[in-house]
Amino acid sequence: MTSERKHRLFIVDDHPIVLSGLNSLLSEQADLEVVGQAEAAADAMEQIESTQPDLVIVDGSLPGMSGAALVSHLTKRFPGIRTLALTLHEEGAYVRAFFRAGAKGFVLKASAADDLLKAIRAVLAGGVYVDPAIAGKVIPLKPVARARGDGLSDREESVLRLVASGHCNKEISTYLGLSTRTVETYRARAFEKLGLRSRVAVLRHAMAEGWFLE
Structure with missing residues (x-):
């Protein structure tokens, strides 16, 4: 063989x-x-x-x-x-x-x-x-004002950027002033809209969207 x-x-x-x-x-x-x-x-x-x-x-x-x-x-x-x-x-x-x-x-x-x-x-x-x-130093944590075609709301993109930066749901909830359950909801919606299954997939999306370059 x-x-x-x-x-x-x-x-x-x-x-x-x-x-x-x-x-x-x-x-x-x-x-x-x-x-x-x-x-x-x-x-x-x-x-x-x-x-x-x-x-x-x-x-x-x-x-x-x-x-x-x-x-x-x-x-x-x-x-x-x-x-x-x-x-x-x-x-x-x-x-x-x-x-x-x-x-x-x-x-x-x-x-x-x-x-x-x-x-x-x-x-x-x-x-x-x-x-x-x-990762947290490279990806801006707040969405940049621009026309988006991915269907994400500003809040969903904020959560996704924090996920890409390596933050867990509890850390994201503290940073955004939201409950952990609310963060989980935004995260799930963003993942579903973009067909994401893992943080690696989130990083690939971040690269495609130019988040590393902002």
């Missing part, structure tokens, strides 16, 4: 110790393999063209080019390759720059041990992943 194809990963980080640690972590996974690594953007572009990975993990600060700029170049040149940011920085504007560039995931290095593998598999499966520690 033929073994299932492994997902091919490429790592770009200018810290040799980080590269070594990531290689060790990823090489232990039966479904993943590291096909290349680079410490600078120029080297990465050249090697990625020859190795054709499924996913590139990109650090935020690289010699000669920012991680977000590299993601932008990769997205334009290799649209079939997905990118995931792995960085020390957590400012909202910094994170949004990666998503504007085309990244499908963002993980803080401090969370890598717990979240990186989940993020990799979510992005490889066609989803979006945002480190729970920074």
